[in-house]
Amino acid sequence: MTEQFPPPGSPGQQPPPPGSQPTAPYVASYGQQPVPVPRPVQPGMLGAAHKPGAVPLRPLTLSDMYDAAFRIIRFNPKATVGSAVLVAAVAMAIPVLVTTFLSLGLDLSLQVDDTGELSGDVGGLVTSLGSLGLGTALQTIGLILVGGMIAHVVAAAAIGRRLSLEQAWAVTRGKRWRLVGLTATLGLTLTLVIVVYALSWIPVVLLADGWREPLVYGFVSVPLFVAFVVWFWVRIYYLPVPALMLEPVGVFGAIGRGYHLTRGAFWRTFGIALLTVVIAQAAGTVLALPISFLSQAALLGGLPSEAGLLVLVLSQALGSVVTAAFVAPFTTAVASLQYLDLRMRTEGHDITLMQQAGVIGA
Template sequence: MPGDDAHPPPGWQPPPPGWQPPPAPARPAWGAPPPPGAVPPGMPPGMPPGMLGAAHKPGAIPLRPLGLGDMYDGAFRIIRFNPRATVGSAVLVAAVSMALPVLLTAALTFSVDLTSDGTTDATSGEGLAALGTVGALLVGTLLQALGLVFVTGMVAHVVAAAAVGRRLSLGEAWAATHGSRWRLIGLSVVLGLMGAGMVVAYVAVWVVVVLVAPTALVVAFGVVTVPAFLALLVWWWVRVYYLPVPALMIERTGVLAAIGRGFRLTRQQFWRTLGIGLLTAIITGLAGSFLTIPFTIAAQVLAVAVPASQYLALATVVLTALGSVVQTAFVTPFTAAVTSLQYLDQRMRKEAYDVELMARAGIS
């Protein structure tokens, strides 16, 4: 038969002496790690070290629906690889805002005798010290709150860029908010008025009930409406207040459209959003309190050690300002990063936003 070893086909010649078959081609090492410093295919160049990973994770987070661990790990990664645009911006705002009460108290200290004389008169040194300290800190706190509104907007852009492996500097993050800054302030004002309006309306109803209703009805009204009103505030915080800022900044939409966007993204995700938001608030609250403990203790020690000092008010304001700066440096970037990651998570869950992020990262 043709091809049989005993009967080779016509024209067949034996191989020359010493002939060896060629070596089989080497199989590709699919699992071999890339050499140090190499960027895998599909990854954008210039990515920070440590953010290179699988094809579905070009940046700080995996491009898929996120779990709690993914969000917290991503928030810390974003802060670590974008320190100037996150911690740096928060510290800058807090330092500039708190510098005003320090300067005002210093001017008051060196122009008026603030030594305690044992009286509580508002015109006495102790009274002026108290008024000046409280007023200056109030002004500084209001300015800080206004500045931190812009910080949250910047962090939203930093998070969106980090999701595809890009690092934003402080200047780039600030430039990314161009065109949305006034809308961001308007959004903060609208949300603040909404929250304050609900509280004022509820208090007004309470005043009317207390004035016209008998005691038994007042007690019943409180038992029924207080839990209901607290539940309403929680619902409003999650559905209306929580996600509009990243929606406004990343999608560059209007104030009312951003509120509606946050409302739609949290639909059927109320308890999950509430749980992550409350846990984040508890963590940042405890951490912020812990960070300010040394400054609080120092202020109390000074108040006991030198209660009649001319410089006690100034020292108190300086310590309070330092504590506020240190607290803000951690609380604001982390909270804003987690909120922005929740926004991205909801879009990936409901709109397949991960596909768009992969395209931006150059992943086919």
């Protein structure tokens, strides 16, 4: 049975009263076709909204989204922070274990000798740093799946349900590889755009007679390129993940849904998304800062040079886990809330959520 989400103002999960009927389990909202129903916010409408869970069922303000995101993380830490920490810890354990093993038999010192060359076993150094790259790649893939889980956690919290870690993982079945494919498609597309723009500089530089042509080209093209990347991030990249997880669509259908939902809401979506990224990255940096200071202090405090690489890898791994613990759940939760908000504003999705929550009849 799916647990109920604590009501607003509740200090924690409340047990159901004796004799009460069990709540209906959370079911992914597949198969529901969007119905265009404009939902303009009217004066006095915001205060009268139903709130069976973490989200008021009406168009959301910025404070609504942030309050809901923190409430979801606070009252469901296992399926949000716990999943992100688990994925990051398992992935980052790889470089730590590899470097520890190599340190037992090889010289992995990071010192430069009198000839200016790096001392120590070069093969061991490359293997250790390569394992760090592998761990980072695996963490990225894992956090993609965590993002899909959190989209379901947010959708369930909106109708007063709280998914466990196991339930959140289970409801992503059938969508996991699509989610990885979606992320790969978007990443490759953005990489291709960047490569094409970089290649466009080659004829400009080679055929230029002096510095004026490249300067003019950069003055014109750089702002246009930045504007296109921002447009791509908001209209194409930002919302397909919750659309893929919560609707019966495939990879390209999810991209189309994200594009459709952000129509006419570009600046609002961009502003909230940018603010969220800035807050999350700043908080992640602050959280990881003590680990960086401790590692620097250890290296400067007379630690043997052979242990320098292990300390470096260990600090990078711990910092990555600590950062992922906050950044991934918060940013993904806010993106999922923006997805729900846009659907409530343009498709009357609040009515559907009320029906799922049992606030109104179907």
